[in-house]
Amino acid sequence: MQVNGERLWADLMSLGQIGAGQAGGHDRQALCDADGDARRLFMHWCRQAGLSLTVDAMGNIFARREGTDPSLPPVLAGSHLDTQATGGRFDGPLGVLGALEAVRTLNDAGIATRRAIEVVNWTNEEGCRFFPGLMGSAVFTGALALEQAHAATDRAGRRFGEELRRIGFLGEAPMGGRPVDTYLELHIEQGPLLERVGVTIGAVTQSCWSAMLDVAVTGQNSHIQSTPMPQRRNALYGAALLIAAVERCGYAHAPDGTASTVVIDAWPNNRIVLPHLVTLSFGLVCETEATRTAMLAEIDAAMARIGAETGLGFETRLRRLRDPFHFDAALVAATEQAAQALGHSVMRMRTRPGHDAFNMSTVCPTELIFVPCRDGLSHNEAEWCEPVHCAAGASVLAAVMLERANR
Amino acid sequence: MQVNGERLWADLMSLGQIGAGQAGGHDRQALCDADGDARRLFMHWCRQAGLSLTVDAMGNIFARREGTDPSLPPVLAGSHLDTQATGGRFDGPLGVLGALEAVRTLNDAGIATRRAIEVVNWTNEEGCRFFPGLMGSAVFTGALALEQAHAATDRAGRRFGEELRRIGFLGEAPMGGRPVDTYLELHIEQGPLLERVGVTIGAVTQSCWSAMLDVAVTGQNSHIQSTPMPQRRNALYGAALLIAAVERCGYAHAPDGTASTVVIDAWPNNRIVLPHLVTLSFGLVCETEATRTAMLAEIDAAMARIGAETGLGFETRLRRLRDPFHFDAALVAATEQAAQALGHSVMRMRTRPGHDAFNMSTVCPTELIFVPCRDGLSHNEAEWCEPVHCAAGASVLAAVMLERANR
Numbered sequence: 001m002q003v004n005g006e007r008l009w010a011d012l013m014s015l016g017q018i019g020a021g022q023a024g025g026h027d028r029q030a031l032c033d034a035d036g037d038a039r040r041l042f043m044h045w046c047r048q049a050g051l052s053l054t055v056d057a058m059g060n061i062f063a064r065r066e067g068t069d070p071s072l073p074p075v076l077a078g079s080h081l082d083t084q085a086t087g088g089r090f091d092g093p094l095g096v097l098g099a100l101e102a103v104r105t106l107n108d109a110g111i112a113t114r115r116a117i118e119v120v121n122w123t124n125e126e127g128c129r130f131f132p133g134l135m136g137s138a139v140f141t142g143a144l145a146l147e148q149a150h151a152a153t154d155r156a157g158r159r160f161g162e163e164l165r166r167i168g169f170l171g172e173a174p175m176g177g178r179p180v181d182t183y184l185e186l187h188i189e190q191g192p193l194l195e196r197v198g199v200t201i202g203a204v205t206q207s208c209w210s211a212m213l214d215v216a217v218t219g220q221n222s223h224i225q226s227t228p229m230p231q232r233r234n235a236l237y238g239a240a241l242l243i244a245a246v247e248r249c250g251y252a253h254a255p256d257g258t259a260s261t262v263v264i265d266a267w268p269n270n271r272i273v274l275p276h277l278v279t280l281s282f283g284l285v286c287e288t289e290a291t292r293t294a295m296l297a298e299i300d301a302a303m304a305r306i307g308a309e310t311g312l313g314f315e316t317r318l319r320r321l322r323d324p325f326h327f328d329a330a331l332v333a334a335t336e337q338a339a340q341a342l343g344h345s346v347m348r349m350r351t352r353p354g355h356d357a358f359n360m361s362t363v364c365p366t367e368l369i370f371v372p373c374r375d376g377l378s379h380n381e382a383e384w385c386e387p388v389h390c391a392a393g394a395s396v397l398a399a400v401m402l403e404r405a406n407r
Numbered sequence: 408m409q410v411n412g413e414r415l416w417a418d419l420m421s422l423g424q425i426g427a428g429q430a431g432g433h434d435r436q437a438l439c440d441a442d443g444d445a446r447r448l449f450m451h452w453c454r455q456a457g458l459s460l461t462v463d464a465m466g467n468i469f470a471r472r473e474g475t476d477p478s479l480p481p482v483l484a485g486s487h488l489d490t491q492a493t494g495g496r497f498d499g500p501l502g503v504l505g506a507l508e509a510v511r512t513l514n515d516a517g518i519a520t521r522r523a524i525e526v527v528n529w530t531n532e533e534g535c536r537f538f539p540g541l542m543g544s545a546v547f548t549g550a551l552a553l554e555q556a557h558a559a560t561d562r563a564g565r566r567f568g569e570e571l572r573r574i575g576f577l578g579e580a581p582m583g584g585r586p587v588d589t590y591l592e593l594h595i596e597q598g599p600l601l602e603r604v605g606v607t608i609g610a611v612t613q614s615c616w617s618a619m620l621d622v623a624v625t626g627q628n629s630h631i632q633s634t635p636m637p638q639r640r641n642a643l644y645g646a647a648l649l650i651a652a653v654e655r656c657g658y659a660h661a662p663d664g665t666a667s668t669v670v671i672d673a674w675p676n677n678r679i680v681l682p683h684l685v686t687l688s689f690g691l692v693c694e695t696e697a698t699r700t701a702m703l704a705e706i707d708a709a710m711a712r713i714g715a716e717t718g719l720g721f722e723t724r725l726r727r728l729r730d731p732f733h734f735d736a737a738l739v740a741a742t743e744q745a746a747q748a749l750g751h752s753v754m755r756m757r758t759r760p761g762h763d764a765f766n767m768s769t770v771c772p773t774e775l776i777f778v779p780c781r782d783g784l785s786h787n788e789a790e791w792c793e794p795v796h797c798a799a800g801a802s803v804l805a806a807v808m809l810e811r812a813n814r
Contacts, residue, residue, distance in 0.1 A: 085675035086628040086683065128677035191633040210632065212678060221493040221787040224669050225617065225692045225760040226598040229661035231783065236668055237654040243647035247639075254636035260681055261643055262631050266671050268492035270535035271619060271688050271726075273786045274667055276493065281678050285632045319678075353632040376638065379680045380628040 001105060002342070003398055005391025008101040012390065015041060015081070015097065016089035025089065025381025030082040030124035030135075031059070031160065036167035038081045042096065042121060049104050051119065055171025057146055059123040059164045060136040062173070065103050067116040067405065073179035073364075075113075075405045077102065077397060078120030079187060080136075080356065084128050088383025090188045090373065094390055096121050098186040102398035113405035115181055122356045123169070129154045132320065137356035140176040141363045182331070182404040183360035186369045186397045188385050190353050192376030200392050201346040202370030203335040204327055208352050209292040212283040212320040215242065215303070218313035221268070221276040232274055236266055238312035239278040245302035246282045249295050257291040258352075259284035259299070281319070285352045289323070324350075325358040331367035331400065338399035344392050353378075369397055408512060409749070410805055412798025415508040419797065422448060422488070422504065423496035432496065432788025437489040437531035437542075438466070438567065443574035445488045449503065449528060456511050458526065462578025464553055466530040466571045467543040469580070472510050474523040474812065480586035480771075482520075482812045484509065484804060485527030486594060487543075487763065491535050495790025497595045497780065501797055503528050505593040509805035520812035522588055529763045530576070536561045539727065544763035547583040548770045589738070589811040590767035593776045593804045595792050597760050599783030607799050608753040609777030610742040611734055615759050616699040619690040619727040622649065622710070625720035628675070628683040639681055643673055645719035646685040652709035653689045656702050664698040665759075666691035666706070688726070692759045696730070731757075732765040738774035738807065745806035751799050760785075776803055 018041065019026045019034025028034040039061060043053055046063035054062045064074065079095020099119040106113065122140075127133020130152040138144035150161030164170045189195075194202050219235035243261040250259030263281035282299075286292040303314045332348065339346035349370065357368040371393035374384040425448065426433045426441025435441040446468060450460055453470035461469045471481065486502020506526040513520065529547075534540020537559040545551035557568030571577045596602075601609050626642035650668040657666030670688035689706075693699040710721045739755065746753035756777065764775040778800035781791040 084628075084680050085677065086680060126679060128675065128679055131678065133679065189633075190630050192635060192638070220784075221491075222784055223597050223760055223786040224667050224690050225665075226596075226758075226785065227665070227783065228599060229658050229665050231599070232654075232657075232665075232667060234654060234667050234669075236650060236671060240647040240650035240654075240668070243643060244651060247641060247644040247647075250639075251636050258632075258634070258636050258639075260631050260639060260641050261647070262641075262673075262681055263676050263678055264643060264671055264673050264685075265676075266669075268535065269670050269672075270492065271538065271670055271690065272533060272535055272540065273491050273493060274669055276787075278671075283631050283678065351633075353630055376634065377627075377629055378633065379630040380683075 001109065001398055003101045003105045003391060003394040005387060008097060008390055008394055009387045011045065011097045012089055012093055015093050021086065021381045023381035025383060026083040026087040027085045028083040028087060029085055029129040030126060031163035031167055033167065035082050039121065039169060042081060045100060046119065049100065049107060054173035055169055056173040057171060057175045058136045058139045058149060059169035059171060060140060061121040063119040065117045067113050069114050070116060072115045073181040074116035074118045075182045075401055076118045076120050076180050077184040077401055078122065079185050080122045080125035082124055082126050084126050084379045086379060086381055088378060088381060090383055090385040091190065091378050092125060094188060094385060095186045098394035098397055101394045102401050105398050106402065113402065115405040117401060117405050125356055130160045134354055134356050134359055137359035141359040142176060143359055146175055180364040183357060183364055183366040184397055184401055185355055185357040186393045187355060188373035188378060189370040190373060190378035193349060194370060194372035195376060199347045200344040200371065200389060201339040201396055202349045203332045203346055204351050204368035204370055205332055205348050206324045206326045206350055207358060208285050208287055208324060208350055209289045210283065210285045210322045211292060211296060212281065214279060214281045214317045214319055216315045217278045219274065219276050222274050224272055224274055227274065233311055234274045235278040235312060236275050238306055238310045239264065239280055241306045242303060243280065246299055249298050253291055253295055256288065257284060257286040257295050259295060325361045327361055327367050328365035331365055334400050334403060335367055335369055335396060338396045342395050342399065344396065369393055408516065408805055410508045410512045410798060410801040412794060415504060415797055415801055416794045418452065418504045419496055419500055422500050428493065428788045430788035432790060433490040433494040434492045435490040435494060436492055436536040437533060438570035438574055440574065442489050443576065446528065446576060449488060452507060453526065456507065456514060461580035462576055463580040464578060464582045465543045465546045465556060466576035466578060467547060468528040470526040472524045474520050476521050477523060479522045480588040481523035481525045482589045482808055483525045483527050483587050484591040484808055485529065486592050487529045487532035489531055489533050491533050491786045493786060493788055495785060495788060497790055497792040498597065498785050499532060501595060501792060502593045505801035505804055508801045509808050512805050513809065520809065522812040524808060524812050532763055537567045541761055541763050541766055544766035548766045549583060550766055553582055587771040590764060590771055590773040591804055591808055592762060592764040593800045594762060595780040595785060596777040597780060597785035600756060601777060601779035602783060606754045607751040607778065607796060608746040608803055609756045610739045610753055611758050611775035611777055612739055612755050613731045613733045613757055614765060615692050615694055615731060615757055616696050617690065617692045617729045618699060618703060619688065621686060621688050621724045621726055623722045624685045626681065626683050629681050631679055631681055634681065640718055641681045642685040642719060643682050645713055645717045646671065646687055648713045649710055650687065653706055656705050660698055660702055663695065664691060664693040664702050666702060732768045734768055734774050735772035738772055741807050741810060742774055742776055742803060745803045749802050749806065751803065776800055
């Protein structure tokens with residue numbers, strides 16, 4: 001069974017018109033107007049495919065193809081339609097529209113399944129506007145309280161719950177609490193491995209060890225033109241030394257460990273005053289726990305050294321320490337077998353980025369299926385996945401989905 | 408003749424209640440509501456002192472004490488009531504209220520002067536909300552076009568001209584274009600020299616060589632969790648290396664030269680994406696032109712080296728290259744003599760920070776009179792000037808003012 005690759009590609013490109021960015025990609029951050037538009041287009045396609053739609057209090061959308069035994073827990077497959085502020089056309093949409101295409105392919109072939117199949121769009125996977133990411137699946141699986149998610153605010157102070165209502169996706173379906181048989185997610189790799197070795201399908205076994213920290217660097221306001229250098233307590237200077245140390249730590253531990261600083265804000269941030277406060281956020285991802293421990297210790301030591309040298313204050317706040325999520329061994333094997341049966345090269349691999357599959361793996365057998373993306377680039381408007389790889393991934397997804405739905 | 412130090416102090420502390428900050432100081436940036444309140448209180452005091460008020464199209468306020476020969480160009484004395492976002496109670500207000508106190512002292516003594524005396528409050532000296540600073544005096548002296556000043560926008564996109572109208576200070580008095588006999592400005596030193604040597608009055612001879620540059624660092628967006636370190640083009644890393652190089656250049660050239668980075672913005676500035684663009688601003692001040700040339704060359708070289716090492720793009724924009732302004736030799740001498748006659752220690756010195764006196768020195772004999780501030784600290788809410796020093800400075804100002812107004 002092969003999906004209709006052209007139909008899938010046409011949908012990806014159509015959706016790619018919504019929330020167009022400046023360089024061929026997207027700014028379709030969670031719960032912006034364009035997110036609402038993308039959801040409505042997706043729901044239109046689901047209705048065309050004969051699926052019944054429900055939306056829960058997180059705005060998660062479930063498009064259900066009923067099974068011959070509606071009493072059985074369904075097979076879920078999907079991903080997310082939101083993007084980064086500088087996002088592409090595949091990170092997220094491929095998993096949602098790939099699952100929809102798989103269901104359409106079953107429809108076209110007139111294949112009924114024992115279990116229902118539901119295509120899911122999780123709300124706010126990216127976490128760039130409302131922290132944290134993977135939010136819709138986190139509330140669905142009980143990892144995050146609904147109230148806490150609704151209270152999240154963006155930089156402009158707008159609340160998640162209000163924005164959800166504003167775009168019309170504060171739904172009434174029960175929030176999680178129902179059994180799921182299997183969760184499958186198709187996604188671009190967002191790294192260079194598959195492309196480098198020329199393999200089409202990645203059967204993801206687990207995630208990595210990661211950490212995300214916020215740091216507040218405190219100095220003292222004073223006049224940039226008149227303060228003698230020995231008296232300067234420029235918080236931005238300390239932040240810069242730390243940013244350099246974090247990135248150097250990443251280079252030193254690559255490829256096992258990576259680290260970068262990505263967020264910075266300075267106060268009062270004007271041309272005439274040395275800033276008294278700079279906040280920054282850095283993240284690291286490691287193949288082993290030992291590497292993460294070592295890197296965090298090295299960065300801690302660098303901070304202490306910079307603090308001693310500059311007289312600036314450093315206060316860290318651990319925002320997330322994430323240990324690996326493990327995917328289902330039987331599903332990994334099923335993915336390999338499906339890929340081979342379809343004539344696609346396949347390899348087992350880990351994921352470094354986070355996915356909604358992390359949360360789902362805590363409540364049901366879960367598998368994440370990767371396809372290559374050009375130059376391993378994502379979270380960039382130039383993000384690209386070849387049509388043939390989109391189709392291959394969706395066909396593997398369809399095969400595993402069919403097998404699981406007929407258990 | 409001694410001014411009433413207690414009255415001056417009471418005014419400084421009263422004004423210090425307007426736009427109160429979080430740490431005893433101010434956030435009274437130009438054309439905010441608090442700036443309007445401070446202006447109205449100042450005008451109330453001027454009316455009490457019998458002065459006649461005019462406001463020009465820049466919102467500059469002139470409070471005039473008529474002379475016996477109204478046809479003669481007046482003596483102007485003042486400074487500014489706006490503050491930094493983290494400002495103190497003296498940087499600016501001391502010069503305005505010190506001049507008002509000098510005029511009141513003449514009133515109390517029943518002394519008439521040949522020339523009129525005008526106390527002036529210049530709009531937007533600080534330049535922290537609307538760039539550039541020294542704006543009101545720049546338009547008054549013809550250094551900046553009125554339309555250009557009115558078109559300046561703050562970070563929220565609000566226009567200077569609209570904000571000026573909003574707070575009720577878009578005045579109708581003719582914009583500059585009238586002869587001024589003398590300009591005098593009393594100000595805290597904003598540096599540590601007077602305090603360090605125990606001298607009360609600084610007779611300022613000239614300013615220094617300064618520069619202010621904006622830099623755009625360009626990299627490439629990509630996923631913080633999955634991009635291999637060798638492929639990362641993290642604009643924030645390049646910015647950090649440059650910030651460190653700028654500050655180190657400042658330390659290397661101190662005390663002659665100083666340099667710091669004070670402003671930074673990153674895009675898209677979220678936790679999951681390596682930023683593709685970081686902009687920053689740095690400034691330097693030097694005692695000699697040769698030092699400024701050397702420092703700019705060193706920073707340029709550092710930028711080229713960082714660009715080559717990281718593959719990031721660096722684009723600089725020179726925002727200001729300011730050569731020294733020289734104050735009037737006769738007024739420097741007059742300041743010294745007045746200080747000595749009043750029993751205050753006095754020394755000649757330069758100013759590193761910018762002042763409205765810079766602009767005024769291009770149209771009339773001008774002098775800047777400094778008094779010590781605690782720890783040389785300014786642009787900080789803890790900024791402090793001893794009452795005795797405020798009074799001493801105002802008394803010297805009154806003496807020079809009287810001498811010049813009777814020429």
